[in-house]
Amino acid sequence: MDAYASLLRMHEGPARRLALVVCGSAGEADEAVQDGFVKAWYGLAGFRDGAAFRPWLLRIVANEARNRRRSAGRRAGYELRFAEDRASGGAAPSPEAAVLAADRRRTVGAALAGLPTPQRDVVACRYLVGLDEAETASVLGLPRGTVKSRAARGLARLRDLLPERIEIGGTGDG
Amino acid sequence: MAERHDDLGLVLGELGERLELPAAVDPVAAAIGRIRADGGGLDTFSRPKWSPGRPIWARERVVWAAAVALLVALAATLVAPGPRHAVARWLGIGSVTVTYTDRVPASAGGTYDLGAPTPVAHAIRRADAAGWHLAAPSAAGDPARAFVGRPAGAVNLTWAPAADLPEIGDSGIGLLLTEVPATTDAGGVAKMAPRGTTIELVRVGDEAAYWIAGRPHEVVLTDADGDVVHDSSRLAGNTLIWTDGEVTYRLESALDRDDAVALASTLRRLS
Numbered sequence: 525m526d527a528y529a530s531l532l533r534m535h536e537g538p539a540r541r542l543a544l545v546v547c548g549s550a551g552e553a554d555e556a557v558q559d560g561f562v563k564a565w566y567g568l569a570g571f572r573d574g575a576a577f578r579p580w581l582l583r584i585v586a587n588e589a590r591n592r593r594r595s596a597g598r599r600a601g602y603e604l605r606f607a608e609d610r611a612s613g614g615a616a617p618s619p620e621a622a623v624l625a626a627d628r629r630r631t632v633g634a635a636l637a638g639l640p641t642p643q644r645d646v647v648a649c650r651y652l653v654g655l656d657e658a659e660t661a662s663v664l665g666l667p668r669g670t671v672k673s674r675a676a677r678g679l680a681r682l683r684d685l686l687p688e689r690i691e692i693g694g695t696g697d698g
Numbered sequence: 699m700a701e702r703h704d705d706l707g708l709v710l711g712e713l714g715e716r717l718e719l720p721a722a723v724d725p726v727a728a729a730i731g732r733i734r735a736d737g738g739g740l741d742t743f744s745r746p747k748w749s750p751g752r753p754i755w756a757r758e759r760v761v762w763a764a765a766v767a768l769l770v771a772l773a774a775t776l777v778a779p780g781p782r783h784a785v786a787r788w789l790g791i792g793s794v795t796v797t798y799t800d801r802v803p804a805s806a807g808g809t810y811d812l813g814a815p816t817p818v819a820h821a822i823r824r825a826d827a828a829g830w831h832l833a834a835p836s837a838a839g840d841p842a843r844a845f846v847g848r849p850a851g852a853v854n855l856t857w858a859p860a861a862d863l864p865e866i867g868d869s870g871i872g873l874l875l876t877e878v879p880a881t882t883d884a885g886g887v888a889k890m891a892p893r894g895t896t897i898e899l900v901r902v903g904d905e906a907a908y909w910i911a912g913r914p915h916e917v918v919l920t921d922a923d924g925d926v927v928h929d930s931s932r933l934a935g936n937t938l939i940w941t942d943g944e945v946t947y948r949l950e951s952a953l954d955r956d957d958a959v960a961l962a963s964t965l966r967r968l969s
Contacts (some may be wrong), residue, residue: 532726540719540955550720560731606716632706651710652717679706 532561535578538653539585542663545648546589548602548637556592560585579662582655586645586663593641602637602644607632635685643678650675812856812874813848821846821853822968830879830945837964838863838873852878864952873961876948900938900955902962907940909955938962 532539539560549621564584608622609653615696636644649660650671657675816824821844823830834841834855841855848854855875859865863872900909938949938958942965949962 529726529730532729536726540725541717544717544719545714550718551739554720554725556721557725558729558732561725561922562732565729565733575898604713606713609719614709627897629716632709632713647710651707652714654714683706 526533528565530583531577535581538578538655539582541653542582542649542655543585545604545652546586546645547593547596548604549596550605552592552596552698556589557585557631560588564633579659580666582659582663583665586649590645599631604633604636606633624696631686632682639678639681643674643681646674647678699709699847715720812845813852813856814846816844816846818844818855818968820844821855825877825879828879832877833942833945833947833965834875834968835873835949835961835964836966837961838966841875841968852876862957866950866952872951874950878946878948879944900959902938902940902959902965903942905940905942907938909936909938909958909960911936911955 536557539557540553543556543560544550547553547556560581564581567584606626608626636648639647645664646660646666649655649663650657655663657668657671660666660675661671664671666674701753707931780941784891818841822832823848828851830857832853838857842858843856845854845856855877856871857863857870857873859870866870866874900907936951936953936958938947938955940947940962947962947965949958951958951961
């Protein structure tokens with residue numbers, strides 16, 4: 525059991541971020557993570573020898589998060605919170621820059637909520653959780669081509685959803 | 699005022715790093731607590747004949763898979779002595795690592811060179827002088843012989859075959875207990891297990907342990923410099939590896955898992 529706890533500690537961060545970006549609710553997300561960790565324990569016998577553990581675990585967590593999102597239905601909101609800038613060393617942003625950055629975070633986070641769920645799941649996995657394309661495909665149970673196309677469409681849609689005061693350059697497909 | 703940024707992906711990546719996770723809950727502890735609360739689906743071993751007075755749990759493939767996943771995930775960090783020791787402590791199995799390989803020499807398990815023979819009393823004093831204490835399973839009685847030096851700093855204790863200790867192959871030995879103190883100059887012990895070998899994570903007392911059984915496997919020692927020294931001298935019977943305090947124990951026998959764990963649970967300091 526100690527070994528399993530240690531194993532979970534290794535992947536706790538990505539699992540929590542994944543559940544959070546899928547659910548869009550902090551309380552639901554940690555419930556989903558717990559459920560996922562418990563289900564993974566009982567499902568370890570089905571873990572394919574030699575397979576990568578992280579995507580397998582994250583897939584279970586993602587499924588739990590999606591189940592909770594579906595259960596919550598339309599009444600569920602989608603809200604992510606982001607840490608504010610903290611002064612560190614000599615690199616603390618100016619007050620104006622800090623305000624702008626915080627505004628940008630809130631605005632982009634709110635725009636994420638406006639994405640169609642399939643696109644949002646992919647964009648969030650790829651960019652907020654930091655999974656690569658293959659991991660995202662595995663975690664969400666999608667073909668890699670679907671991940672690629674949804675990521676591209678999601679970023680384009682997200683850019684359209686941003687108000688004009690938030691200008692973001694680049695193609696955003698990388 | 700408009701604010702420019704070069705790439706939306708970068709902005710999202712920055713957001714990901716700043717995601718605020720709820721601080722009130724530790725999902726790992728909560729999940730482990732839930733698993734423990736409902737028994738964990740863990741099979742309890744049959745009451746062992748050497749009654750250790752404590753239920754011992756195991757779930758074969760479940761924990762085995764966890765252990766393998768751990769090793770896969772950490773393989774890259776098992777190279778240098780520093781990380782190796784850190785990881786080994788983290789794994790809870792002292793200075794032992796287990797890896798799979800298809801390249802186990804045919805000689806594995808065929809010979810045994812346990813180091814320099816020495817009186818048991820001398821081995822006890824030698825360990826005391828080095829700052830650790832030799833121990834042996836009380837249920838097995840006093841060890842018949844002691845050997846030192848393989849691996850460096852370690853002590854091998856042997857017992858003769860008996861009714862409760864079947865001979866390991868044709869070695870003339872019923873039980874071999876290798877004790878490796880967690881000193882920096884003692885090197886480490888790795889098990890090169892061919893596919894087909896059964897590796898389970900079990901428990902000896904409160905400590906995690908590996909149970910390795912099946913096909914002969916090679917023991918790989920690492921010296922003080924972290925260099926790997928293949929050592930096909932072990933008997934390669936069924937093996938139980940665990941750590942208690944600062945000492946890593948490797949118990950090799952012809953016993954089955956339950957009996958080996960029960961025997962290990964009677965470990966007592968020798969004096």
